Amino acid sequence: MPNIKIFSGSSHQDLSQKIADRLGLELGKVVTKKFSNQETCVEIGESVRGEDVYIVQSGCGEINDNLMELLIMINACKIASASRVTAVIPCFPYARQDKKDKSRAPISAKLVANMLSVAGADHIITMDLHASQIQGFFDIPVDNLYAEPAVLKWIKENIVEWKNCTIVSPDAGGAKRVTSIADRLNVDFALIHKERKKASEVDRMVLVGDVKDRVAILVDDMADTCGTICHAADKLLSAGATKVYAILTHGIFSGPAISRINHACFEAVVVTNTIPQEDKMKHCPKIQVIDISMILAEAIRRTHNGESVSYLFSHVPL
Numbered sequence: 001m002p003n004i005k006i007f008s009g010s011s012h013q014d015l016s017q018k019i020a021d022r023l024g025l026e027l028g029k030v031v032t033k034k035f036s037n038q039e040t041c042v043e044i045g046e047s048v049r050g051e052d053v054y055i056v057q058s059g060c061g062e063i064n065d066n067l068m069e070l071l072i073m074i075n076a077c078k079i080a081s082a083s084r085v086t087a088v089i090p091c092f093p094y095a096r097q098d099k100k101d102k103s104r105a106p107i108s109a110k111l112v113a114n115m116l117s118v119a120g121a122d123h124i125i126t127m128d129l130h131a132s133q134i135q136g137f138f139d140i141p142v143d144n145l146y147a148e149p150a151v152l153k154w155i156k157e158n159i160v161e162w163k164n165c166t167i168v169s170p171d172a173g174g175a176k177r178v179t180s181i182a183d184r185l186n187v188d189f190a191l192i193h194k195e196r197k198k199a200s201e202v203d204r205m206v207l208v209g210d211v212k213d214r215v216a217i218l219v220d221d222m223a224d225t226c227g228t229i230c231h232a233a234d235k236l237l238s239a240g241a242t243k244v245y246a247i248l249t250h251g252i253f254s255g256p257a258i259s260r261i262n263h264a265c266f267e268a269v270v271v272t273n274t275i276p277q278e279d280k281m282k283h284c285p286k287i288q289v290i291d292i293s294m295i296l297a298e299a300i301r302r303t304h305n306g307e308s309v310s311y312l313f314s315h316v317p318l
Helices: 013-023 063-079 108-119 132-137 148-158 172-185 227-238 257-263 278-283 293-305
Strands: 004-008 030-034 040-044 052-056 084-089 123-127 142-145 165-169 188-198 201-208 215-223 243-251 268-272 287-290
Touching: 004 013, 013 052, 013 293, 030 063, 040 063, 052 063, 052 293, 063 084, 063 108, 084 293, 108 132, 123 293, 132 142, 142 293, 148 172, 148 243, 148 268, 148 287, 165 172, 172 188, 172 215, 188 227, 201 227, 215 227, 227 243, 227 257, 257 278, 278 287
Parallel strands: 004 052, 052 084, 084 123, 123 142, 165 188, 165 215, 215 243, 243 268, 268 287
Antiparallel strands: 030 040, 188 201
């Protein structure tokens, strides 16, 4: 493909390399370093004049440093006369702060959207936004890709008794995602209603639906401290489920998450590689990873060639 350059930020170089390999391209030369006062310095090591530039940087690890690095890289390419700069952000940072849920609360996702636009991004490619209305925070095109086709493929290939399963949402917010997957597998769905007293603590849970003598598959877009899904797994077992799996798009796994998963009753906790998982997998044998680099690579190829991306909403590229 002519006139295309792919650069990787430092948050997830493994994913960037897989995307570049899939497209048959070399990753562009870029040096990111920090001055002694912790300011980020980026040097783009090759010409981007008139090129279609893609910068891959996920919102994970040192989130604020990585976000700043992404903004600086976008700006560096923009003022070096790149014809178009696309930010590929598999896991969108600050996506959970998408509304004013109490007085004087910030809408940080909107702030991040403004920062990306002002830095010079012309297009955003992301995956499974926590709230799809975040696309409306931008005045530039946003492609919100779905991990759903890859999830369906994993369920059919790895869960033998998938025809006798119930897809469960651990909260009311994920009901739409769960019904979509259940419809396409032609199985039942259930949801768990949870009441929170504090932001990271769940007070009580009520299961709506039937999981007795079935495999329960919990599906959510992200798991951070994993309190909710571990609570939900216990609830499902006590309601008569034979096995419990969890499938999550973004496995953040911060704080006590890994020890909670190790002590919980999951057969497997399946995440995509929008966030690097190598270290977590060493400490937790239950974690399995679905590779989504081919979905992002195909989205980049289609965007570059001016083709429709909607095929990827229902198919995994071969």
